[in-house]
Structure formats: C-alpha cells, structure tokens
Amino acid sequence: MPYAHITGWGMAVPEKVLTNQDLSKVVDTNDEWIRDRTGIRERRIAREGQYPSTLGADASLKALDVAGLSPRQLDLIICATSTPEHIFPATACLIQDAIGADKAGAFDLLAACSGFIFGVNMAAQAIRSGSIQSALVIGTETLSRFVNWKDRNTCILFGDGSGAFVLQASDEPGGVLSAVMHSDGSGGDLLTLPAGGARHPASDFTVHTGMHYIAMDGKEVYRFATKVMVQATREVLDQSGLKIEDLKLVIPHQANLRIIETAARGLKLPMEKFMINLDRYGNTSTASIPIATVEAAEQGRLEPGDKIVFVGFGAGLTWGAAAVTWTGPLSVEHKPNIQREKMAARFRSFIRRSIRRVEGFLNPKELD
Numbered sequence: 001m002p003y004a005h006i007t008g009w010g011m012a013v014p015e016k017v018l019t020n021q022d023l024s025k026v027v028d029t030n031d032e033w034i035r036d037r038t039g040i041r042e043r044r045i046a047r048e049g050q051y052p053s054t055l056g057a058d059a060s061l062k063a064l065d066v067a068g069l070s071p072r073q074l075d076l077i078i079c080a081t082s083t084p085e086h087i088f089p090a091t092a093c094l095i096q097d098a099i100g101a102d103k104a105g106a107f108d109l110l111a112a113c114s115g116f117i118f119g120v121n122m123a124a125q126a127i128r129s130g131s132i133q134s135a136l137v138i139g140t141e142t143l144s145r146f147v148n149w150k151d152r153n154t155c156i157l158f159g160d161g162s163g164a165f166v167l168q169a170s171d172e173p174g175g176v177l178s179a180v181m182h183s184d185g186s187g188g189d190l191l192t193l194p195a196g197g198a199r200h201p202a203s204d205f206t207v208h209t210g211m212h213y214i215a216m217d218g219k220e221v222y223r224f225a226t227k228v229m230v231q232a233t234r235e236v237l238d239q240s241g242l243k244i245e246d247l248k249l250v251i252p253h254q255a256n257l258r259i260i261e262t263a264a265r266g267l268k269l270p271m272e273k274f275m276i277n278l279d280r281y282g283n284t285s286t287a288s289i290p291i292a293t294v295e296a297a298e299q300g301r302l303e304p305g306d307k308i309v310f311v312g313f314g315a316g317l318t319w320g321a322a323a324v325t326w327t328g329p330l331s332v333e334h335k336p337n338i339q340r341e342k343m344a345a346r347f348r349s350f351i352r353r354s355i356r357r358v359e360g361f362l363n364p365k366e367l368d
C-alpha cells in the first residue's frame with residue numbers, strides 16, 4: 001500500500017491589512033478588547049478582483065513549485081472553502097482551469113473550518129487506495145465578503161487568505177499516519193450563513209434582514225471548540241501509535257488564542273509546541289491550517305521526519321485532526337517551470353473555450 005506524503009505547500013494572502021485600530025473606526029470595539037479576547041491584531045482583506053479561486057490558484061502554484069510537480073500531473077483537486085465563489089461551478093474547477101491541471105477531477109468540500117483536514121484525509125485515502133498518485137488540497141476564503149461589518153461579535157474575527165498542500169504517493173513509510181473526521185449537525189445553528197442557499201434564496205427580505213452574513217453564538221462555539229481540540233488530538237495520536245511527547249508541533253485552526261491555550265493545557269503541552277499566526281491573519285477558516293503550516297516551514301519549525309498534528313473545528317458542527325510525519329518534496333528529475341505552466345494553462349483554456357464556441361456555431365442543431 002502506498003503512503004500519502006505532503007510534498008508541497010504554498011500560501012497566498014491579500015496585500016491589504018485591516019488592523020484592530022482600523023476596525024475601531026467602523027464598529028464599537030477597540031484594539032485591547034480584541035487582543036485580550038482573541039489574540040488577533042490584524043487580518044488581510046481581499047481587494048476587488050481577488051477571489052477564493054485567484055488566491056487559491058496562487059497558493060496552489062507555489063505548492064506545486066515546492067513539490068516540483070507539474071499541474072498536469074495532478075489526479076485530484078479538493079478545494080475546501082466556506083466562501084465558495086459560486087454555489088456552482090465548484091471553486092475547485094475554477095482553480096483547476098487557472099493552473100492547467102487538465103487531468104485532475106476537481107470538487108469542493110464543505111466542512112467549514114474543518115474542511116482542510118477533511119480534504120487532506122480524503123486525498124490521503126485516495127492515494128493509499130492506489131487509485132491516484134497525486135492530489136492538491138486547497139483551503140481558500142474571502143470571508144470579508146460575508147461578514148457584517150456592523151456586527152462587532154463577528155467582524156473582528158475573520159480574514160481572507162488561501163493555503164494549499166500537494167500530496168503524493170510513495171512507498172517510503174510516512175506522510176499522513178491517521179486522521180479523524182467528526183460532525184454534530186445538532187449544533188448547526190451555532191454558526192451559520194443563513195441565506196443564499198435553497199432554504200433562503202436571495203430575496204429583498206434576506207438582503208434587508210442581513211441573512212447573507214455570518215451569524216454566530218460565540219460562547220457556545222467557544223465551549224465546543226475547547227472540548228473537541230483535545231479530544232480529536234488524542235484520537236489521532238492513539239490511532240497512529242504516537243505519544244504526546246513525540247510531537248514536534250501542533251498546527252491548530254487559528255480561531256482564537258484562548259481556545260488554543262485551553263487546548264494546550266488540556267493536552268499538557270507547552271505553548272511553544274503550537275504554531276500560532278492568528279495575530280496577523282485572524283480566522284481564515286479552511287485556509288488557516290495550511291497558511292500556518294507554510295509559515296512554520298519557512299521559520300524552520302518543520303524538518304523531515306517530524307511528527308505533527310493538524311487539528312481544527314468549525315460550523316456544522318465539524319471537527320477533526322490528522323497526525324503526520326512531515327516529509328518535504330520527493331526527489332524529481334525535472335522541476336517544472338511553474339510560471340511557464342501558468343501561461344500555458346491560460347492559453348489551453350482560451351483554445352478550449354474558442355473550440356467550444358466554434359463547434360456551437362458550426363453545429364447549432366447538434367442536439368436535435
């Protein structure tokens with residue numbers, strides 16, 4: 001049975017920074033409150049023309065560059081997102097087209113902030129089954145477009161960004177060792193985006209009542225999160241035969257520093273064992289774990305052979321964790337030129353669109 005290794009990682013965040021100070025000018029809050037209660041100092045906000053797919057494509061190309069893998073070698077793309085570009089087509093398909101992953105099946109996965117862990121687990125299972133060789137898992141968000149900037153309970157928490165992993169098959173032991181995925185739909189009402197789906201399609205009423213914005217019971221989500229972070233981490237450690245002291249790093253979902261501190265106490269792990277960067281990005285939902293991983297790698301906190309745990313929670317309710325032996329890129333004979341691949345992808349996409357138009361023009365009655 002092949003092993004599923006994480007061989008590439010990349011991130012992309014908008015340039016625009018929104019500080020707590022900036023927020024205090026639009027809503028009744030202040031820097032001290034936000035830092036004390038959440039640990040967040042600033043977050044990134046997408047500019048016009050920046051979407052989950054554009055950020056996701058940028059993060060993906062960086063991940064492919066690290067892995068030394070051409071987009072055309074990808075078999076599968078899973079895009080975890082809480083803020084899909086459309087209900088359909090899937091954001092994964094937009095990214096597939098943008099990077100030119102012509103061979104890959106692509107779909108979105110909706111498990112809110114746990115989505116990236118669920119996606120990594122699904123991709124690892126497909127690789128271990130032998131049905132595919134390589135996969136791209138993306139977490140990408142523009143939450144700023146779904147936040148009510150008048151609601152101080154939610155608007156202080158979220159930010160935009162994207163992160164991606166490449167997973168590849170190898171006979172060398174390691175990679176994703178174990179993973180758990182959990183859900184409890186009875187808590188679905190605690191964190192929701194009520195309108196825009198089939199129950200409350202867009203209407204004057206939904207727009208006027210703000211039903212297209214994130215709604216949250218912060219206290220209940222907090223209570224749930226502190227409980228499941230510890231539980232899910234213990235589960236994956238048990239399943240992979242690891243002990244807590246074997247862990248080099250825990251990379252948690254970056255929602256609130258106090259939630260992570262409570263989890264650290266529960267696991268009896270010092271805070272130095274946790275990767276934290278929520279102070280600079282806020283909660284980027286599915287993107288938070290891959291963004292934190294990229295920064296951990298850049299800071300030299302991840303070496304091949306290190307045992308790490310990803311753990312997260314989110315709306316649904318959902319929660320999960322994965323235990324991993326960190327690998328790094330597999331050896332490759334020819335490293336692809338990712339920028340050239342990106343241009344070739346745009347060209348191939350243009351040709352396919354043109355052919356479709358010409359065929360439609362020449363054979364307008366083909367369906368008769």
Ligand code: COA
Pocket residue numbers: 028029030033034037038113152153156157191216218219221222225255256283313314315
């Ligand atoms: N600025 C200033 N004051 C604020 C505020 C803000 N942004 N938001 C709330 N307050 C006020 C409240 O009105 C309340 O005032 P009161 O005591 O006069 O009624 C007080 O601060 C305490 O509010 P409370 O809601 O009890 O704060 P909290 O300590 O529970 O922190 C959250 C609120 C949202 C930070 C916290 O509950 C949380 O992080 N929950 C989890 C959210 C999460 O992670 N969601 C994403 C899941 S993926």
